[in-house]
Amino acid sequence: MQLFKTITNDTLHCVKLANGLPIMILPRKGFQKKYAVFAVRYGSLDSQFEVAGKGVVKVPDGIAHFLEHKLFEDEAVPVFERFAKFGASVNAYTSYTMTAYLFSTIDFFPEALRELLHFVQNPYLTEENVAKERGIIEQELRMYEDHPGRRIYRNLLNALYHRHPIRLDVGGTVESIRDITVELLWECYNLFYQPANMALAVAGDVDPTEVADIVGLKMEEWKYQRQEVKPILPDEPDQVSQPCVEQRMVISRPRYYLGFKQTEYCTGKALLKQQLAMNMIWRSLAAKSSSVFAGLYDSGLINDSFEASFHGAPQYAFSVAGSETDDPQRLDRELREAITRLTKSRLSPEEADRMKRHILGNYLAAFNSLDYLANGMIAHLFNGTDFLQIPEALDSLTVDEVNLYLSEAFKPEQSAVSILLPEQ
Amino acid sequence: MDFTFRKIAEGVNLYLYETDKFATVTVKVFIQNSLAPKTAAANALIPMVLVQGTKSYPTRMSLAREMESLYGCVLGADIDKIGERQVIEFYFDIVAPSLIPNGRQAFREGMAAFGELIAEPAVEGGVFCHDHFHKEKTNLIKMVDGLINNKQAYAVWQAVKNMCRDEPFGLYKYGERVQIEQLEPVPVYEHYRQMLQSNPIDIFAVGPNLRDVPELISSWPWERAAVKELPPVVVKEDVNEQEIWETQDVQQAVLVMGYRTAQRYLSPDYYGLLVANGILGAFPHSKLFINVREKASLAYYIDSSLEGSKGLLIVTAGIAPQTDRQAVDIVRRQIAEIQDGSITDDELARTKAGLISGIKKMLDDPGAIIDRNLIGIVHNELRSPQTVMDRIASVTKEQVQQGAQGLKLDTIYCLSGQKGET
Numbered sequence: 001m002q003l004f005k006t007i008t009n010d011t012l013h014c015v016k017l018a019n020g021l022p023i024m025i026l027p028r029k030g031f032q033k034k035y036a037v038f039a040v041r042y043g044s045l046d047s048q049f050e051v052a053g054k055g056v057v058k059v060p061d062g063i064a065h066f067l068e069h070k071l072f073e074d075e076a077v078p079v080f081e082r083f084a085k086f087g088a089s090v091n092a093y094t095s096y097t098m099t100a101y102l103f104s105t106i107d108f109f110p111e112a113l114r115e116l117l118h119f120v121q122n123p124y125l126t127e128e129n130v131a132k133e134r135g136i137i138e139q140e141l142r143m144y145e146d147h148p149g150r151r152i153y154r155n156l157l158n159a160l161y162h163r164h165p166i167r168l169d170v171g172g173t174v175e176s177i178r179d180i181t182v183e184l185l186w187e188c189y190n191l192f193y194q195p196a197n198m199a200l201a202v203a204g205d206v207d208p209t210e211v212a213d214i215v216g217l218k219m220e221e222w223k224y225q226r227q228e229v230k231p232i233l234p235d236e237p238d239q240v241s242q243p244c245v246e247q248r249m250v251i252s253r254p255r256y257y258l259g260f261k262q263t264e265y266c267t268g269k270a271l272l273k274q275q276l277a278m279n280m281i282w283r284s285l286a287a288k289s290s291s292v293f294a295g296l297y298d299s300g301l302i303n304d305s306f307e308a309s310f311h312g313a314p315q316y317a318f319s320v321a322g323s324e325t326d327d328p329q330r331l332d333r334e335l336r337e338a339i340t341r342l343t344k345s346r347l348s349p350e351e352a353d354r355m356k357r358h359i360l361g362n363y364l365a366a367f368n369s370l371d372y373l374a375n376g377m378i379a380h381l382f383n384g385t386d387f388l389q390i391p392e393a394l395d396s397l398t399v400d401e402v403n404l405y406l407s408e409a410f411k412p413e414q415s416a417v418s419i420l421l422p423e424q
Numbered sequence: 425m426d427f428t429f430r431k432i433a434e435g436v437n438l439y440l441y442e443t444d445k446f447a448t449v450t451v452k453v454f455i456q457n458s459l460a461p462k463t464a465a466a467n468a469l470i471p472m473v474l475v476q477g478t479k480s481y482p483t484r485m486s487l488a489r490e491m492e493s494l495y496g497c498v499l500g501a502d503i504d505k506i507g508e509r510q511v512i513e514f515y516f517d518i519v520a521p522s523l524i525p526n527g528r529q530a531f532r533e534g535m536a537a538f539g540e541l542i543a544e545p546a547v548e549g550g551v552f553c554h555d556h557f558h559k560e561k562t563n564l565i566k567m568v569d570g571l572i573n574n575k576q577a578y579a580v581w582q583a584v585k586n587m588c589r590d591e592p593f594g595l596y597k598y599g600e601r602v603q604i605e606q607l608e609p610v611p612v613y614e615h616y617r618q619m620l621q622s623n624p625i626d627i628f629a630v631g632p633n634l635r636d637v638p639e640l641i642s643s644w645p646w647e648r649a650a651v652k653e654l655p656p657v658v659v660k661e662d663v664n665e666q667e668i669w670e671t672q673d674v675q676q677a678v679l680v681m682g683y684r685t686a687q688r689y690l691s692p693d694y695y696g697l698l699v700a701n702g703i704l705g706a707f708p709h710s711k712l713f714i715n716v717r718e719k720a721s722l723a724y725y726i727d728s729s730l731e732g733s734k735g736l737l738i739v740t741a742g743i744a745p746q747t748d749r750q751a752v753d754i755v756r757r758q759i760a761e762i763q764d765g766s767i768t769d770d771e772l773a774r775t776k777a778g779l780i781s782g783i784k785k786m787l788d789d790p791g792a793i794i795d796r797n798l799i800g801i802v803h804n805e806l807r808s809p810q811t812v813m814d815r816i817a818s819v820t821k822e823q824v825q826q827g828a829q830g831l832k833l834d835t836i837y838c839l840s841g842q843k844g845e846t
Binding site: 007008028029030031032033080084087104105106107146148250251252253287288289290291293294297298300303304354355357358359360361362364365366367368369370 | 447493497569774
């Protein structure tokens with residue numbers, strides 16, 4: 001077991017099992033709750049891939065999410081019940097790049113951890129339960145259609161991208177899920193659910209050796225066939241698909257979102273730098289400390305719903321910013337002007353220093369949340385970055401580097417606007 | 425765990441819980457006021473105006489920049505409603521001094537800004553800045569109008585408002601549009617100064633090394649007079665069922681059933697009611713979830729929640745159109761079952777375990793450790809997590825039955841796409 005000190009003086013215990021599964025355990029003394037997450041590097045973007053000896057395989061969109069639902073099926077006792085017995089609550093989520101199964105509990109941690117490893121290793125798929133799930137997921141996808149926040153975001157990504165699967169909801173489309181079969185689910189499960197393509201993280205008042213032993217024993221039971229899979233992303237043009245998209249819905253005020261896609265996808269240290277720099281750049285435009293935010297707020301163009309964020313991973317890079325507003329056209333003009341002004345004036349060293357302090361403070365405060373720690377460690381591992389390296393990466397990032405990102409981030413031909421308007 | 429108590433000034437109570445478990449220090453200040461037609465809108469607007477600036481940081485931008493420099497210190501204010509009280513809540517969260525350079529100094533600076541946020545706002549001509557005041561008035565009106573965007577919250581509020589139309593509890597947490605429109609800077613500012621002088625104030629701090637906290641809080645400019653006594657909740661004894669059907673262009677109907685309870689926070693048998701609510705609808709194993717959702721497939725979601733201060737139990741369900749009557753019948757039947765004592769040992773044990781582990785989970789979150797005391801300060805009786813867990817653990821099936829027997833259905837409200845009658 002390898003030990004690493006965190007900035008809070010906690011000790012992260014890491015070990016890699018013989019089958020390739022990395023385990024990360026962060027003991028936090030005094031916490032009541034114990035939290036574990038078991039994740040696979042397989043998300044909604046992975047619908048086309050190259051399999052060694054088989055060539056390129058294309059499967060319907062939404063399989064990763066469909067599998068996530070299905071793994072909760074069990075021949076004898078429903079998975080939720082198995083955890084409820086220990087007073088533990090179990091859950092799961094699928095993102096663009098990973099699927100995660102997790103639970104938290106006060107008591108019976110070893111028992112619940114064995115349950116987690118057991119159900120992820122043992123899918124129970126039948127024609128009948130897969131057919132039933134199609135109906136449930138279709139309802140879920142239709143429900144999102146009525147949600148203004150999701151609608152405006154989805155419309156924006158469709159405007160930004162021509163072919164990249166990030167255009168689609170993580171769950172796929174109502175049409176694509178109809179093509180998902182028991183055979184396809186098994187095929188994807190067998191290809192991606194492999195110890196070397198997965199990771200396990202635990203946080204809470206636990207004994208690291210005990211946790212590692214439980215996982216080691218439970219993993220020995222797993223029958224799987226080692227496979228080499230390489231996901232493939234379609235070629236995506238630099239330009240956006242559509243500069244502006246509008247839709248009407250039953251809402252009390254219009255909403256406006258501006259997006260920029262970036263063509264350079266990073267990994268490892270470069271990705272960490274990109275994430276930190278873009279975070280600082282957007283703070284400079286959209287945080288309460290920003291003169292841009294103050295100007296837009298004081299003129300009544302935006303309210304506290306105004307937000308901006310950068311989303312970057314080895315498979316994609318884009319930014320979104322927007323708010324409720326009574327005048328989307330004027331907000332578009334003023335926000336774009338502010339971006340142009342910042343690109344010319346650049347971030348000052350004082351401003352960059354202030355933002356670095358803010359980001360460091362948030363990083364430290366996150367040590368209060370076991371959920372955040374466990375999920376964050378895995379997401380960073382899958383991105384090839386290191387959660388514990390964030391303070392150092394932040395410290396070494398210079399204002400000139402940040403301004404270099406700034407000069408590349410906002411190209412008008414790589415931007416699109418998504419607007420929602422109230423029904424007339 | 426338990427808080428230690430210090431009196432700061434007349435009616436200003438400080439509660440400290442020192443622990444190394446957290447990477448932050450969290451401080452919250454609660455100023456109580458009664459929920460009343462004359463002041464509800466003003467109380468809602470005050471926190472929104474206060475966060476726009478303080479004496480030393482007269483704009484929100486300058487205040488936010490200071491907070492960034494203090495390693496992402498969080499500072500803010502909001503309004504809570506609990507029973508027939510409105511509580512202005514101020515919150516402050518900063519990284520533990522030992523984890524940042526010059527941490528102790530940063531902590532003192534942050535606490536000074538926090539004190540200004542509460543006691544020394546940005547003023548103009550002796551009252552709230554005109555610009556801040558009017559902009560936030562507009563924002564508050566838009567927020568109140570925006571309730572319609574969230575159908576579930578809208579439906580619950582319509583039910584409660586109709587249920588309590590002759591009681592203070594029927595006042596909206598953020599005030600009504602007409603009340604907000606009439607607000608002016610001078611009377612609102614004077615009202616706030618009055619509250620600072622004579623309303624009950626409770627302050628909680630959680631985190632490592634709180635040794636400077638009492639001194640820092642004592643140094644804020646308190647000008648306290650005699651403490652105002654706030655009235656208890658109005659209890660309606662004479663309950664008659666009413667039904668309200670509203671139609672709007674919605675895909676999913678929202679059904680709300682409002683019950684009055686016989687027990688409240690200070691009742692000796694309050695925890696019997698709390699467990700009864702758990703068995704009815706607070707968990708995935710609860711009767712409502714199992715019978716309305718899983719067995720009858722009527723609801724997308726369904727739960728029940730308890731307002732232990734006012735004494736209300738509210739059932740909320742998202743249901744398919746035209747199934748409201750059927751859903752109402754099943755809910756009634758579940759309550760009747762608990763009243764008759766048709767509760768399995770497993771239901772009772774799981775519910776108690778669920779409530780107790782909920783309390784333990786709260787102890788991992790500094791904000792939740794503080795917030796769980798809100799109901800206690802309103803009733804002048806704080807209860808430690810251990811006390812509450814012990815009382816839940818000792819609840820018998822008979823006490824649960826008793827809790828349920830005190831439930832009286834007051835209002836059935838349904839928001840649906842078509843006419844409710846089937």
